[in-house]
Amino acid sequence: MITASPGARITTTTPVGSSDWRQQWREAVTDARELLSLVSLEHLAGALPTDDAGFSLRVPRGFVARMRQGDARDPLLLQVLPQLAELLEAPGYSVDAVGDMAARSAQGVLHKYEGRALLIASGSCAINCRYCFRRHFPYGDEMAAAGQWRKALEHVRQDDSIRELILSGGDPLSLATAKLAELTQGLADIPHVTRLRIHTRLPVVLPARIDDAFQRWLADLPLQKVVVLHANHAQEFDSHVDEACARLRDAGATLLNQSVLLRGINDDADALAALSERMFAAGVLPYYLHQLDRVQGAAHFEVDDARALALVDDLRRQLPGYLVPKLVREVGGEASKRPL
Numbered sequence: 125m126i127t128a129s130p131g132a133r134i135t136t137t138t139p140v141g142s143s144d145w146r147q148q149w150r151e152a153v154t155d156a157r158e159l160l161s162l163v164s165l166e167h168l169a170g171a172l173p174t175d176d177a178g179f180s181l182r183v184p185r186g187f188v189a190r191m192r193q194g195d196a197r198d199p200l201l202l203q204v205l206p207q208l209a210e211l212l213e214a215p216g217y218s219v220d221a222v223g224d225m226a227a228r229s230a231q232g233v234l235h236k237y238e239g240r241a242l243l244i245a246s247g248s249c250a251i252n253c254r255y256c257f258r259r260h261f262p263y264g265d266e267m268a269a270a271g272q273w274r275k276a277l278e279h280v281r282q283d284d285s286i287r288e289l290i291l292s293g294g295d296p297l298s299l300a301t302a303k304l305a306e307l308t309q310g311l312a313d314i315p316h317v318t319r320l321r322i323h324t325r326l327p328v329v330l331p332a333r334i335d336d337a338f339q340r341w342l343a344d345l346p347l348q349k350v351v352v353l354h355a356n357h358a359q360e361f362d363s364h365v366d367e368a369c370a371r372l373r374d375a376g377a378t379l380l381n382q383s384v385l386l387r388g389i390n391d392d393a394d395a396l397a398a399l400s401e402r403m404f405a406a407g408v409l410p411y412y413l414h415q416l417d418r419v420q421g422a423a424h425f426e427v428d429d430a431r432a433l434a435l436v437d438d439l440r441r442q443l444p445g446y447l448v449p450k451l452v453r454e455v456g457g458e459a460s461k462r463p464l
Contacts, residue, residue, distance in 0.1 A: 145332040149250055149298075152184045156206055159183065163201060164194045177210035177421060182252045187329045190359055199357040199389045203253050207424065210254065214423035220456075230279035232268025237460060240288045240321075243268035243276050245296035245307075250330040255384055255425045257417035258294075269303060277310045280317060288319040297326040301337045308345055321350040323382075328355045331368035342375035349377040352411060356383045356390050358402035369406040380411035383449065385432055386425045393438035400439070400447040410449035415464065417454060429464060 153159050156176060157169050162185075183204045192198045234242040245268055249256075268276035280286050289311070296304070311317055326333040342349060351372050355361065372379055381403050383390065390396055400410050413436070416426045427435075436451045452461035 145330055145335060148184055148186065148330055148332055152182050152250065153188060154180065154182055156181050159188065159201075159205065162188055163191050163198070165196055165201075168196060171208060173206050173208050173211055176206045177208075179206070179210070179254070179256075179421065180252060181206055182249065184250055184330045186331070186364065187251060187360075190362060197388065198359075199395070200359055202389050203255070203356065203386070204251060206254065209424035210421040212423065214418075214420075217418045217420045217423050219420050231270065231275040233276050233279050235279075235283075235286075239285060240290055241280055241283070241286045242290040242292050243273075243296075243307075244293060245269050245291045245304075246294040246298045248298040249293065249295045250298065250326050250333075253325075255386060255416060255419070255422040257419045257422075269299060269307070273307050273310050277307075277314070280311075281314050284316040287316060288321055289317050290321045290323065292323045295324050295326055296322055297324045297333050297338075301335075301341050304338075305341055308341075308347075311347070317347070319348040319350060320345060321352060322377075323352045323354070325354045327351070327368040327372060328353055328360050328365055331364040334368040334371045339371045339375050342372070342377060345376075349375070351377045351379050353379065353381045353403075353408060354383070355381055355399065355403060356386060357395060358398040361402045361406055366406045369408055373407050379406075379408040381408045381449075382412040382414060383410075384414045384416060384425075385427045385435070385451075386416070387427050389425070391427045391431065391435065393435050393442065396435060396439055397442045397447075400443055400449070404447055410447055412461065413449040413451050415451070415453040433464060 153162065156172050157166075159181065160166050160168050160172075181204065187200065187204075191200045195201070232244045234244065236242065280289060291304075291307075308320070311320075353369075369379055383396075383399065385391060390399065396413070403410065413432075415429065415432060416422060418426075432451055436448065439448045450461075451464045453464060455462050
């Protein structure tokens with residue numbers, strides 16, 4: 125391990141800017157004790173839950189490199205480190221926090237909102253966030269990419285009210301670019317679909333994924349393109365993330381960001397303002413600030429509504445309106461996200 129003074133970042137063996145995103149994926153940290161060692165917090169290993177609290181740890185080394193040495197409250201570390209609190213039962217928390225299974229309309233297709241259909245493109249993520257609302261999702265049974273997307277595309281083809289296709293997961297960019305091309309080739313004869321929206325964390329946590337082949341594929345799409353990133357703290361951005369965002373914009377994508385309000389991580393007006401400013405510097409507009417989806421194992425991250433509303437009021441005083449995200453909650457069965 126490379127030693128560093130408190131507050132310094134660490135050095136990884138794989139260059140963060142490497143074009144080989146698959147290699148970076150394979151070399152991700154998957155052992156909580158190794159993660160603690162990399163950030164000089166070995167003494168906390170005794171407080172780790174057994175079996176990662178039933179939800180495996182995965183975090184790219186480039187993301188670890190943005191964590192602060194010796195800081196047990198680092199906002200990036202807390203998003204990925206398994207905690208004993210995940211084992212506590214909490215009233216109102218469930219394995220399907222937002223009613224995904226009730227919205228299933230075909231294999232791997234969730235149809236919750238008018239004019240939009242969401243495809244569960246992959247069950248894989250480059251990073252496992254501890255608050256993930258799909259940490260219990262049955263990905264083995266619900267994958268839109270199975271069978272060259274046939275069942276998913278047939279559902280979309282038969283419903284001409286669907287104007288926008290949303291790729292989610294897991295993370296859809298965990299798929300090879302050739303697999304994504306299969307999907308868009310299948311969309312060629314569905315004229316009512318005019319927009320493709322991609323929800324992804326990879327440009328933030330594994331920016332090398334936005335390589336030349338992916339950029340060419342995205343640029344060539346004859347659709348309006350929206351990429352919704354997921355970053356929760358300004359510290360998640362660095363020059364490599366900036367480059368990935370620039371590549372996405374150059375390919376014609378509109379870039380938005382959605383965050384989750386998380387206790388002890390970003391439940392502070394200055395931290396949220398810094399995130400908005402930093403993402404806008406990278407060419408990304410704030411979109412949503414989500415109240416926590418009440419998934420089993422994540423109750424310790426919750427911020428109450430009164431506190432959330434006060435934080436957004438403070439943001440309005442600090443920032444121009446276009447940098448203030450909409451505070452929302454997703455409620456299963458409702459026709460849209462619920463504004464707060």
